[in-house]
Amino acid sequence: MVFEKLRTILSQQFDVEKDTITPETNIMEDLGADSLDVVDMLMSLEDEFDVEIPDEEIEKMRTVAEVVAYIEENT
Numbered sequence: 001m002v003f004e005k006l007r008t009i010l011s012q013q014f015d016v017e018k019d020t021i022t023p024e025t026n027i028m029e030d031l032g033a034d035s036l037d038v039v040d041m042l043m044s045l046e047d048e049f050d051v052e053i054p055d056e057e058i059e060k061m062r063t064v065a066e067v068v069a070y071i072e073e074n075t
Helices: 001-015 033-049 057-060 064-074
Strands: none
Touching: 001 033, 001 064, 033 057, 033 064
16 A cells, blocks of 8 residues: 555654654655655655656645655556
């Protein structure tokens, strides 16, 4: 399941409890991600899900649910 894998990646990258990450979690505000964190996340997601995510697309994604939807639609 994409959401579960994404939660694991985000909890490791941002050093937060996996259970605190929900579909409504805002990556920048709730996890404190900066632009470098987003680039790291992007590379992890592309490797894990074998998907290419253009920079302009990742910039539009604010919540975990938006990232999940993109991955599900493009894999």
